[in-house]
Amino acid sequence: METVVQNVWTKTKVLVKALIIGGIVLILQIPTFYVTDLIKEREQRQKEAIVEVSSKWAGRQNIAGPVLVIPYRENADSTKSKHFAYFLPDQLNIHSKVSPEEKYRGIYKVMLYTSGVHLDGSFNNISLEKLKITPQDMIWNEAFVHLGISDVKGLNDNVRLRWNNQVLDMSVDGWAAQALDEGLNAPLNLTGPDDLKNVQFSADLNLNGSQELLFTPLGRTTSVEMKAKWPHPSFTGDILPMQKKISRDSFEAKWKSISQKRNFPQQWKDNSFIVGQASYKGSDVTSTAAAIAGVNISNNAFGADLYDPVSGYQKTLRSVKYSFLCILLTFAAFFLIETSNKKSVHPFQYGLVGLALVLFYTLLLSFSEYIGFNFSYAIAAAATIGLIAWFIKGILSSSRLTVVLSVVLLLIYTYVFTILQLQDYALLLGSIGLFITLAVIMHFSKKIQW
Incomplete structure (x- = not known):
């Protein structure tokens, strides 16, 4: 009887945790909205600076x-x-x-x-x-x-x-x-x-x-x-x-x-x-x-x-629109790795990883005001991946799993960066990428005992 109850609880625990993680993804959209407002505010300040200088010139x-x-x-x-x-x-x-x-x-x-x-x-x-x-x-x-x-x-x-x-x-x-x-x-x-x-x-x-x-x-x-x-x-x-x-x-x-x-x-x-x-x-x-x-x-x-290509406010704003996708895919990979390898990660730790993903956009905005969007994206992505990898290594105590998750993050940021660069093919590339991602998640989710 205890074994049956334990098996039911194990399956229920996985489902409950998946729902909690989904809730964390939604909650993380709140700081993302503040980041969006920050980008618009900085862009408005740039416009005011242009008007002020132009009024004298x-x-x-x-x-x-x-x-x-x-x-x-x-x-x-x-x-x-x-x-x-x-x-x-x-x-x-x-x-x-x-x-x-x-x-x-x-x-x-x-x-x-x-x-x-x-x-x-x-x-x-x-x-x-x-x-x-x-x-x-x-x-x-x-x-x-x-x-x-x-x-x-x-x-x-x-x-x-x-x-x-x-x-x-x-x-x-x-x-x-x-x-x-x-x-x-x-x-x-x-x-x-x-x-x-x-x-x-x-x-x-x-x-x-x-x-x-x-x-x-x-x-x-x-x-x-x-x-x-x-x-x-x-x-x-x-x-x-x-x-x-x-x-x-x-x-x-x-x-x-x-x-x-x-x-x-x-x-x-x-x-x-x-x-x-x-x-x-x-x-x-x-x-x-x-x-x-x-x-x-x-x-x-x-x-x-x-045109000044160094000004990256619009690209930064576009990248924030993919924040939900980045957080969702990262958490999905994290959850699959955790479940497949019988590791235990607390929802609070998921939240910390999510905050690191949100801070990526503030880093991107800050650096892009000085060195341009592309270099800023690389620096912000490298810093975010490094921070999360260091954190995950301490949680999972596995170099192999840390490398796997780091590669997943690298693929996600590369995928989003490619979409941002190819405006004319953004929808096509985005649809294909999401289809492949869904297929990968479906494959690995088969091993989970729901």
């Missing part, structure tokens, strides 16, 4: 222009009200050479740059008839040219625009046209439509910025060439470059945009469209003129982001 830059603006009079209820007509260039060529510069705010690195930008092009086919405006209604002597720059604080030199035979000094002094946002303006003092035939223009900019440099394709045909001494570009915006070359320490890219690819006309009246700041990363339009006008032309901008 210059923010993201978007160059849009030039735009020819001519006021005109229009009859309305027996009075003549003042309006604006906007004309875009037929050809726009932009050449940019970017020199990145790294600045630090505490431990946080901020990507800044200085860019030399040369732009040239022409206005060939300005037609007032398409806008149903007569030359007599145009206020020619108040015409001006506008060059959109997202953050004029970044200008290092005075900007002079060569307009046919004229050299125009551009300034922020303003002509209040609702469809224009921040940038530079210069008066043209036109006398009539003859002054707009085959206009050639060019300008050079020496411009500071941070993180991203964009160009708005205002030309009927727009060609952009960018060179930078930076090996990690992230091409962003409405279109991708048609040519790109990335080397160990630099990149070159070329874009070409034609009017058929965009959602705005070559000329318009009033504030039907605006030339404002681009809505970065698909966010809502933030231009001041957007409250009045409908379509922000600068949302068609494209360019490059000087």
Whole structure:
């Protein structure tokens, strides 16, 4: 009778312990949530550091222009009200050479740059008839040219625009046209439509910025060439470059945009469209003129982001999402080894091993802020495996079982790291890995007397 009771208790004990271990796995998700909040907090601090440094240097830059603006009079209820007509260039060529510069705010690195930008092009086919405006209604002597720059604080030199035979000094002094946002303006003092035939223009900019440099394709045909001494570009915006070359320490890219690819006309009246700041990363339009006008032309901008691969907050956050899997697989291996070899491990000791697995992510976060994600992952994994191996060796008093569990941990961390690196195949690799893992657990669980 005692033997039967003992056998029943032995089987019940295994099941009860398995349930307790499952409960520990769930409880360990609580500190994991705190780790997730810590990662988001550190990432937010980095963003605040970027904003602070950029506010003193210059923010993201978007160059849009030039735009020819001519006021005109229009009859309305027996009075003549003042309006604006906007004309875009037929050809726009932009050449940019970017020199990145790294600045630090505490431990946080901020990507800044200085860019030399040369732009040239022409206005060939300005037609007032398409806008149903007569030359007599145009206020020619108040015409001006506008060059959109997202953050004029970044200008290092005075900007002079060569307009046919004229050299125009551009300034922020303003002509209040609702469809224009921040940038530079210069008066043209036109006398009539003859002054707009085959206009050639060019300008050079020496411009500071941070993180991203964009160009708005205002030309009927727009060609952009960018060179930078930076090996990690992230091409962003409405279109991708048609040519790109990335080397160990630099990149070159070329874009070409034609009017058929965009959602705005070559000329318009009033504030039907605006030339404002681009809505970065698909966010809502933030231009001041957007409250009045409908379509922000600068949302068609494209360019490059000087991506910093050392910043590993997103990868660290992704790795935490696999914490439940890592803890579950480690405990499963631990439980199978314990049960198969008739060893006894207290649930409290399972909890200590679980805390070591959670601390892996704080180590990963801490090191990644200094030496990059990949090296940090290797260091954190090695430290965690070493700590658990030392602890297990003292519990099981078996070098063989310690080596087996260490190899299992190494395979788990390698598996997760591979998934993090292969984003496009993460689901496929994850599914295959879990299937194989389940098969292994099923095989070894057959030896357990449940």
